[in-house]
Amino acid sequence: MRVLVTTPTFGAQSPDPWSVLSDAGIEAVRPGAAHPLDAGALAREAEGCDALIVGLDDVRGAVLESPTLKVIAKHGVGVDNIDVEAAAAKGITVVNAPGSNAGGVADLTFALILAVARRLPEADASCRRGEWHRFPGIELAGKTLAILGYGRIGRAVAMRAKAFGLNVVAYDPFVPADAFGDHARPVGLDEALAAADIVSLHLPGGGPPVLDREALESLRAGTIVVNAARGDLVDETALAELLETGRLGGAALDATAVEPLPADSPLLRAPNLILTPHIGAQTDLANRAMGVLVAEDVVRVLRGATPRNPVAPKEGHTP
Numbered sequence: 001m002r003v004l005v006t007t008p009t010f011g012a013q014s015p016d017p018w019s020v021l022s023d024a025g026i027e028a029v030r031p032g033a034a035h036p037l038d039a040g041a042l043a044r045e046a047e048g049c050d051a052l053i054v055g056l057d058d059v060r061g062a063v064l065e066s067p068t069l070k071v072i073a074k075h076g077v078g079v080d081n082i083d084v085e086a087a088a089a090k091g092i093t094v095v096n097a098p099g100s101n102a103g104g105v106a107d108l109t110f111a112l113i114l115a116v117a118r119r120l121p122e123a124d125a126s127c128r129r130g131e132w133h134r135f136p137g138i139e140l141a142g143k144t145l146a147i148l149g150y151g152r153i154g155r156a157v158a159m160r161a162k163a164f165g166l167n168v169v170a171y172d173p174f175v176p177a178d179a180f181g182d183h184a185r186p187v188g189l190d191e192a193l194a195a196a197d198i199v200s201l202h203l204p205g206g207g208p209p210v211l212d213r214e215a216l217e218s219l220r221a222g223t224i225v226v227n228a229a230r231g232d233l234v235d236e237t238a239l240a241e242l243l244e245t246g247r248l249g250g251a252a253l254d255a256t257a258v259e260p261l262p263a264d265s266p267l268l269r270a271p272n273l274i275l276t277p278h279i280g281a282q283t284d285l286a287n288r289a290m291g292v293l294v295a296e297d298v299v300r301v302l303r304g305a306t307p308r309n310p311v312a313p314k315e316g317h318t319p
Contacts, residue, residue, distance in 0.1 A: 001302050002027045004046050006035050007055030007075045010291050013284045017291025024299040026051075036081075039063065051298045056081055056259070064090050071301040073294035074311070076281060077101060078230060080206035085313040094311040095297040099152045100289035101281035106156035108280045109200055109228045110164075112252035113140070115274055116224050117198075119250075138197075138249075141165030146192040147184060148210060149202030149229065150175050157200055158183035169195050172203070190218075198224045205230025213238035222249035228280045231257035240266035243273055254280050 011017040021028050031045040036056040043062035051071045059082040074096040118137040145161045147154045150172035158168045170184035171192040180186045211234045242248045250272035297307035
């Protein structure tokens with residue numbers, strides 16, 4: 001049995017995911033092309049493979065016609081880059097690793113909130129130029145954090161927010177109001193945006209932007225926007241313009257619509273914006289947990305057993 005591992009982060013910080021595969025007698029192979037693979041390249045690389053472990057690759061079309069393919073594992077949580085419905089129709093199981101990266105992404109989210117609020121990149125750059133300027137920022141206590149998406153990651157962010165004295169409201173169309181718990185008050189999207197001093201995105205992607213131009217313009221002056229989820233959740237052109245005019249207080253993006261950013265992206269010229277290269281899940285604990293979870297489910301499926309973390313067609317919600 002062979003598994004094609006396309007994502008370069010699989011087992012990058014722990015040998016354990018690789019051991020799960022090798023101990024089961026499964027040969028792991030790497031693609032010749034660079035990640036992420038488009039649909040055509042993935043289909044070519046996957047010929048003869050029984051399983052795929054993917055990252056941001058385009059898992060649609062011809063690869064799902066493979067007569068040998070039995071399981072597709074997302075090394076992460078969001079499956080918006082996988083045609084889950086088409087895979088199910090072909091009898092191919094899709095699995096992911098829910099909850100494995102929640103702590104890492106929540107930590108990064110708060111690092112980004114603090115870095116924007118206290119203008120840390122500007123202060124660092126100023127010191128390196130031999131300057132000694134003051135950079136006035138904002139304290140978090142008493143401010144309102146609006147969390148858009150209240151799955152495992154959103155909940156982890158809310159827990160951290162309480163420790164900083166933030167008021168937390170949360171919007172999630174997939175979560176019943178009585179399931180929000182004690183760390184956040186459930187509200188509608190319009191109320192969340194109206195109340196926010198800080199907006200943090202944790203919804204699944206694949207649709208129109210949640211923060212489109214109208215939504216961004218509705219935010220109070222000085223609001224901070226943080227996206228550590230999916231790049232297509234934000235109208236990036238509008239975000240860049242509102243940062244240029246000073247309407248928004250700042251922003252931080254760990255995910256962008258195109259990764260890496262093209263040289264002509266307006267985001268690269270926008271002030272008060274922190275950019276990171278989709279590193280939310282790149283921690284020691286998350287990397288091991290994600291890899292082991294998906295590797296174990298690949299083994300289960302190839303042995304004819306039921307996986308622990310199957311993704312059902314039209315499930316659509318990021319846990």
